[in-house]
Amino acid sequence: MITAKDDRRRTFEAVPAGAQAASWWGRAWTAALEQASRDGARLDRGRAYAAGGHVDAVTVTPGRIVAYVRGSRPRPYRTELILPAFADDEWSVLLEAVAAEPASLAALLEREVPQSLAGQVLPAAGELLARCSCPDPARPPCKHAAALCYRTARLLDEDPFVLLLVRGRGERELLEELTRRNAAHAARERPRSAPGFPGVPARAALARTALPPLPAPLPVPAAAGLPPAYPADPAGPDPLALDQLASDAAARALALLATAEDPLAGLSLWQDAVRLASAHPTAGLTGAARVLYRDLARATGRSTTDLARAAAAWRQGGRAALAALEEPWDPPAGPFDRARPALIAAGRGSFRPARNRLSCGTRQLRLGRDGLWYAYESRPGDEDWWPTGRPCPDPVTALRG
Structure with a gap:
């Protein structure tokens, strides 16, 4: 660390x-x-x-x-x-x-x-x-x-x-x-009004008296293509959000074509929003990414701080790391009991246990259901814990980041 x-x-x-x-x-x-x-x-x-x-x-x-x-x-x-x-x-x-x-x-x-x-x-x-x-x-x-x-x-x-x-x-x-x-x-910014650009109802656009025969399937491409450039329009969606959604949809479609399996199957709305937000390593610092974070947080009923913290956990280790962030549990005897003596022997301090968590000052370790230790940090005197480093089966190594 x-x-x-x-x-x-x-x-x-x-x-x-x-x-x-x-x-x-x-x-x-x-x-x-x-x-x-x-x-x-x-x-x-x-x-x-x-x-x-x-x-x-x-x-x-x-x-x-x-x-x-x-x-x-x-x-x-x-x-x-x-x-x-x-x-x-x-x-x-x-x-x-x-x-x-x-x-x-x-x-x-x-x-x-x-x-x-x-x-x-x-x-x-x-x-x-x-x-x-x-x-x-x-x-x-x-x-x-x-x-x-x-x-x-x-x-x-x-x-x-x-x-x-x-x-x-x-x-x-x-x-x-x-x-x-x-x-x-x-979190303090006022939500934007709904877009007012014109459109056509999907039912009217798709209605036709006779459908042409389907074309022959195309071969599966080697890689997903790049989306077109979306011009900025004050009355339209954010270009960065459109670009990311188009890129993500293309990559998901390619995986479905190649393997017939959906790589995102089973994700909840919140997990999918966290996954999308985690693609931005700046954690919403730039103006464009800030809009994306705000819209994703609003769609899931969470705050932008919750989303930023969850995105950091997802970058730490995906769905298992997000579960370690949000789901306290009572681990069985074994690795959890051996962690505290190992930390003391390594000179890392005396950690107090609370369910699957070990805390000492501004440092914390959380044991995930996957058997990995996830490190967290907080400012002195503040219980605002943020994920850091990479997960590891050894608590001492995980704490070092």
């Missing part, structure tokens, strides 16, 4: 080549340090060091970026870039603003810094500071700090979550928090 502490420390052994940032946020990063320097020649040498591979592995933690930079002497210099991390209340305001704006979410999931966040997350004038163990007596930044700044800009080109990590939060915990906040936003 990845903890928040693990998520807040990343080391990059390899950094993309070059010293010039390609993205606008990468250039804004270097501009923050360049504005603090009055020595253009020192910056030029820093760019040359960055381009020449003088910067070793870069470690990023909240408020700090550290690397060893090789200069003219045999021993490299320890160089740091310092940027204040946000307090919890600042993060709460920022995440709420992102969750309420689909365009910002979509940009972030595409690994771009949203323009709406630029003034909040990028360094302000004088905010980005540098330290170095070199003997350069001049006012910082020295050439080693400049080299680290240019190499960090190349990291930001590839992954803007590095910038958010410097500000205090790791990628995984950010996406989990945004998932919860978006579920709440979607």
Whole structure:
């Protein structure tokens, strides 16, 4: 299991080549340090060091970026870039603003810094500071700090979550928090009115005096085709929902043609809705997927939070994982009784039992009727359990994720 502490420390052994940032946020990063320097020649040498591979592995933690930079002497210099991390209340305001704006979410999931966040997350004038163990007596930044700044800009080109990590939060915990906040936003949205586009009754469209003979059956295709592009229409259904339903129907029809068996036979309305929602790994974060989650939740009489949690369970292990989420049961003696001593022996803590569940702080294991252990997580002091990791017959391995 990845903890928040693990998520807040990343080391990059390899950094993309070059010293010039390609993205606008990468250039804004270097501009923050360049504005603090009055020595253009020192910056030029820093760019040359960055381009020449003088910067070793870069470690990023909240408020700090550290690397060893090789200069003219045999021993490299320890160089740091310092940027204040946000307090919890600042993060709460920022995440709420992102969750309420689909365009910002979509940009972030595409690994771009949203323009709406630029003034909040990028360094302000004088905010980005540098330290170095070199003997350069001049006012910082020295050439080693400049080299680290240019190499960090190349990291930001590839992954803007590095910038958010410097500000205090790791990628995984950010996406989990945004998932919860978006579920709440979607639940508060007003349902759309029924579509008003014209149509023809099916009885009238199919009525005819004589039916032509049936054509010869076509051979079974090798793969399901792609659905046509559906244009967006304010009065029509959501294009993403139509695309997914068409793709799902095509794949199901192909399986019926090839095997004469329905792969989804026996699924309830709720299970089928969860299966459809689980196809979106962003868990309803994007604006289009949010509409799909909202409509599926409304059709099944559940909340979007229930649907997001169930979709996460389905991605964890299908129908059996969904049953582990929703159906507490009393397991017989055997694997369940042996799990607690095994967890204690592995140093995972003392878990309290409750039916088929073992809980300890923010961690929980659930024994499914299939004999597999399913791991869950919750925030401290909150019984809001969410599936994580993959199921396993061994509880210690399942808990590790």
